[in-house]
Amino acid sequence: MDFEPSEAQLAVQATAHAFAEKRAAPAAREGDRLARFPEGLVRELGELGLLAALVPERYGGSEVGPVAYALSVMELAAADCSLAITMAVTNMVAETIHRFGTEEQRRRCLPLLASGEWLAGSFGLSEPHSGSDAGAMTTRAEKHGETWVLNGAKQWITSGDQAGVIIVWAKTDPHLRTKGITAFLVEAGTPGLGVGRHEEKLGIRASSTVSLSFEDCVLSESAVLGRVGQGFAIAMSALEGGRIGIASQATGTIRAALDASVRYARERKAFGRPIADFQAIAFALADMRTAHDASRLLALRAAALKEAGRPFGREASMAKLFASEAAQTAVSKAVQIHGGYGYIDEFPVERFFRDARAQTIYEGTSEVQRLVIARDLLGARARPPP
Numbered sequence: 001m002d003f004e005p006s007e008a009q010l011a012v013q014a015t016a017h018a019f020a021e022k023r024a025a026p027a028a029r030e031g032d033r034l035a036r037f038p039e040g041l042v043r044e045l046g047e048l049g050l051l052a053a054l055v056p057e058r059y060g061g062s063e064v065g066p067v068a069y070a071l072s073v074m075e076l077a078a079a080d081c082s083l084a085i086t087m088a089v090t091n092m093v094a095e096t097i098h099r100f101g102t103e104e105q106r107r108r109c110l111p112l113l114a115s116g117e118w119l120a121g122s123f124g125l126s127e128p129h130s131g132s133d134a135g136a137m138t139t140r141a142e143k144h145g146e147t148w149v150l151n152g153a154k155q156w157i158t159s160g161d162q163a164g165v166i167i168v169w170a171k172t173d174p175h176l177r178t179k180g181i182t183a184f185l186v187e188a189g190t191p192g193l194g195v196g197r198h199e200e201k202l203g204i205r206a207s208s209t210v211s212l213s214f215e216d217c218v219l220s221e222s223a224v225l226g227r228v229g230q231g232f233a234i235a236m237s238a239l240e241g242g243r244i245g246i247a248s249q250a251t252g253t254i255r256a257a258l259d260a261s262v263r264y265a266r267e268r269k270a271f272g273r274p275i276a277d278f279q280a281i282a283f284a285l286a287d288m289r290t291a292h293d294a295s296r297l298l299a300l301r302a303a304a305l306k307e308a309g310r311p312f313g314r315e316a317s318m319a320k321l322f323a324s325e326a327a328q329t330a331v332s333k334a335v336q337i338h339g340g341y342g343y344i345d346e347f348p349v350e351r352f353f354r355d356a357r358a359q360t361i362y363e364g365t366s367e368v369q370r371l372v373i374a375r376d377l378l379g380a381r382a383r384p385p386p
Helices: 007-034 039-047 066-079 081-100 103-115 174-180 231-267 279-307 313-343 349-360 366-378
Strands: 120-124 140-144 147-158 163-171 181-187 193-198 209-220
Touching: 007 039, 007 066, 007 081, 007 349, 039 081, 039 103, 066 081, 066 231, 066 279, 081 103, 081 120, 081 147, 081 163, 081 231, 081 349, 103 120, 103 163, 120 147, 147 163, 147 181, 163 209, 163 231, 174 181, 181 209, 181 231, 231 279, 231 313, 231 349, 279 313, 313 349, 313 366
Parallel strands: 120 163
Antiparallel strands: 140 147, 140 163, 147 209, 163 181, 193 209
8 A cells, every 4th residue: 555645635735734733742741730721723723624634625625634634633733642642532523423424414414524613523422430441331312202302421531511513422222232332413501411510631631531420411303413323333433534533643752752752862962972972862762663653553554545435444543552652652652751851841841741531431442442453353244455
């Protein structure tokens, strides 16, 4: 496969790079300190066409494709992971509505998400006692005549307090387990929708994370996304694409840690020499560069497969697993190279260290990715490598 981006894809990357460097990076430190959602920057992302990158232009999207989207996430994550995850989740929601929604749902939601008029979209799958095991969710939706009544709670919802629309998964037939789950579109301000407190997180602090509650939340039949009982399949399909976004985010984090470490190693002197001259430091930088390039290639392979309309779930899991785990090592090396300065917020590597930790957890933990890969590898219909 050819992993060299086209001129059009590189142009999208260049747009994202310029925005990340001039707008996102200068605001990242303060946004992290104050745990402040970057409303203005999100609206600018909408103006640049980066909030609905996989949605057709007729619905307000930029339709740049998965490869250009992955490159954009890498650029943004290298500047600010909080902004990158806000963008990534909104894109995932927009793409899911486009793929599974009715024409009415597309025309209602997608232009508002794409433009940034709705600051974000949210993915309401996880619950206080069910994360990876989606079949164990307890949120219920019961049919009452021509309406659905939603009751339950969701946890760890990115941008849940900022979202114009939330895709919420609920059991509509508990006896069928995963086949009895349905997805619903719940707009902000719907009676019965409650937003909990902001979680005080280790990292990615400028991305809001909240709990949501639903108390006799009445939804019309038009709120059903896809078919009744199709919700689990919709969620798994969306997460496959979302894992490309997290792999790209982790790749951007590695690059940011590497760039900061190279600068510091050239400037910092010990025993009369730049610390870059010492083999221990040089080898650490070499490992970080290798991890970056491998992560980038894995992410772009998955994105290219998706763009070609070929199966990509295994490759997305591999990219997400490798890149997120590699980022943990890279940011740790970056802190070590910086020594004491790596432990204070005067230098950005301590933020990279905190932000990277979530990447092995959300959109499916590393353990879940290994399970997905192993099942594909050992299954009766295992695919050959692309």
